[in-house]
Amino acid sequence: MPRFCLLLLLLCAQRVLAAEDREAFNHPLPDLSAGQQVQFFEGRTLMHQSWIVAPSQDTQHDGLGPLYNQLACSSCHPKNGRGRTPDRRDERLQSALLRLSLPGPAGAAPRPHPAYGEQLNEQGIPGVPGEGSVFIDWQMQSLSLDDGQRLTLRRPRLRIVALAYGPLQGALTSLRVGPTLIGMGLLDAVSDETLHAMAAEPKPDGVRGRVNQLRGEDGQLRLGRFGLKANAPNLRQQIANAMLGDLGISSSLHPQQNCRPAQRACRAAPTGGEPELSEAQLDALTRYLALLQVPPARAATPATRHGAQLFMRLGCALCHRPQLRSGAQALAPQLAGQDFAPYSDLLLHDMGESLADHRPDYEAGGRDWRTAPLWGIGRIKAINEHSQFLHDGRARDLQEAILWHGGEAQTAQRRYRALSAQDREALLDFLRSL
Numbered sequence: 365m366p367r368f369c370l371l372l373l374l375l376c377a378q379r380v381l382a383a384e385d386r387e388a389f390n391h392p393l394p395d396l397s398a399g400q401q402v403q404f405f406e407g408r409t410l411m412h413q414s415w416i417v418a419p420s421q422d423t424q425h426d427g428l429g430p431l432y433n434q435l436a437c438s439s440c441h442p443k444n445g446r447g448r449t450p451d452r453r454d455e456r457l458q459s460a461l462l463r464l465s466l467p468g469p470a471g472a473a474p475r476p477h478p479a480y481g482e483q484l485n486e487q488g489i490p491g492v493p494g495e496g497s498v499f500i501d502w503q504m505q506s507l508s509l510d511d512g513q514r515l516t517l518r519r520p521r522l523r524i525v526a527l528a529y530g531p532l533q534g535a536l537t538s539l540r541v542g543p544t545l546i547g548m549g550l551l552d553a554v555s556d557e558t559l560h561a562m563a564a565e566p567k568p569d570g571v572r573g574r575v576n577q578l579r580g581e582d583g584q585l586r587l588g589r590f591g592l593k594a595n596a597p598n599l600r601q602q603i604a605n606a607m608l609g610d611l612g613i614s615s616s617l618h619p620q621q622n623c624r625p626a627q628r629a630c631r632a633a634p635t636g637g638e639p640e641l642s643e644a645q646l647d648a649l650t651r652y653l654a655l656l657q658v659p660p661a662r663a664a665t666p667a668t669r670h671g672a673q674l675f676m677r678l679g680c681a682l683c684h685r686p687q688l689r690s691g692a693q694a695l696a697p698q699l700a701g702q703d704f705a706p707y708s709d710l711l712l713h714d715m716g717e718s719l720a721d722h723r724p725d726y727e728a729g730g731r732d733w734r735t736a737p738l739w740g741i742g743r744i745k746a747i748n749e750h751s752q753f754l755h756d757g758r759a760r761d762l763q764e765a766i767l768w769h770g771g772e773a774q775t776a777q778r779r780y781r782a783l784s785a786q787d788r789e790a791l792l793d794f795l796r797s798l
């Protein structure tokens with residue numbers, strides 16, 4: 365009997381720990397003021413809010429669409445973690461989206477497709493046809509590591525069907541999965557000077573790193589920090605872009621509905637206010653994401669320590685920087701002047717032909733991606749119950765993510781392939797500890 369009780373207790377403890385692990389991206393910073401707490405909890409509700417069709421009794425949360433991808437922010441950023449790409453060829457996108465544009469002049473904003481805009485909105489409110497559906501076929505290819513171990517990698521091929529507004533003809537496409545949303549306030553507070561300084565630093569192994577620059581609505585040039593090609597200058601702008609592009613919710617930054625000139629039903633649909641997202645709501649959502657805590661890395665073991673050394677020695681840290689410092693301007697006093705470990709430089713790098721989407725975005729070229737922050741990456745499996753990585757979710761584990769690295773990261777990738785099985789495992793162990 366006592367042994368049975370002990371077993372039960374252990375099982376319970378394990379359950380509690382697992383449940384805590386799943387919530388690791390949901391906690392606020394520990395020292396919020398009373399005002400910040402109010403905004404944090406308001407923002408959290410908005411993050412999970414399913415928006416509804418206008419007009420409705422709930423005037424605070426109506427205005428969905430007319431064209432949209434999902435009902436809620438959290439659909440694509442489940443538990444503030446990562447979305448995924450369908451593994452099956454008949455599965456709809458749940459937490460990913462397809463960016464679109466036409467070829468345009470270098471250095472400029474993406475040129476919207478005349479009929480579909482900059483993103484395929486798969487859904488429409490009643491009376492407004494959704495733009496189309498995306499399905500994925502996976503193409504397999506094999507490769508071997510230097511010690512002879514054979515592996516397969518998969519690459520997505522898009523199947524776009526049921527296009528409701530005519531052919532896509534010559535459109536550039538880019539499949540992207542919703543990324544992890546921890547630490548956004550710290551990234552927002554990285555100063556222009558810091559970004560320029562990192563870009564200017566000479567680096568070995570052919571690694572470069574450039575800032576993305578875009579012209580804001582006020583005509584000012586701003587450095588990009590958010591988005592997988594660093595095409596949004598700050599968190600507020602990124603959130604307003606997501607509100608319009610992903611949910612069809614207008615805001616002070618995007619007062620117009622997301623309808624193309626020929627989408628008549630879309631343009632005639634009732635709106636949920638002008639704008640649909642109030643300033644207070646935009647503010648609360650911005651503070652919520654800014655004030656989310658980055659969970660600490662797990663305690664180091666001999667293997668993870670060895671892995672951390674390899675991470676430096678292979679040249680991973682040239683892009684995935686283990687230390688950054690935020691500037692004086694921040695969305696909250698707690699976020700200013702902080703040292704933190706995003707494992708990113710927020711700069712654009714040419715990642716080679718295999719990862720290219722061939723869709724330029726301001727100064728980001730078709731092979732460029734912003735260094736993906738690696739903080740929290742070891743917790744994705746517990747939080748999101750999958751282990752897909754890279755912009756389009758093609759990597760099925762951390763090793764596959766590394767093996768896709770090319771371009772400026774070719775040298776680091778080759779060095780990884782040449783490691784012994786034991787060293788590879790130590791490096792992966794280190795990544796899993798983040």
Ligand code: HEC
Nearest residue numbers: 433434437440461540541542590591592593603606607610
């Ligand atoms: C249909 C899926 C989808 C929905 C819904 C969605 N997102 Fe995203 N989110 C993405 C994708 C994909 C990216 C990467 C964007 C890019 O590079 O084009 C992203 C990027 C972001 C980023 C920047 C992350 C970074 O590291 O730079 C933030 C912040 C964000 N989303 C917040 C939101 C908020 C807030 C909402 C609700 C208004 C929302 N998202 C709704 C898919 C989605």
Ligand code: HEC
Nearest residue numbers: 678679680683713733734735736753754755765772773776
């Ligand atoms: C030249 C810069 C550079 C170097 C060097 C580099 N990376 Fe990356 N890494 C990136 C970029 C950019 C991405 C995002 C690519 C994408 O999504 O297609 C990325 C993505 C990743 C991801 C997936 C992250 C995610 O959220 O999907 C992992 C894991 C990773 N890198 C690990 C490593 C390791 C380990 C090394 C060293 C062997 C390394 N990287 C070297 C730039 C670099």
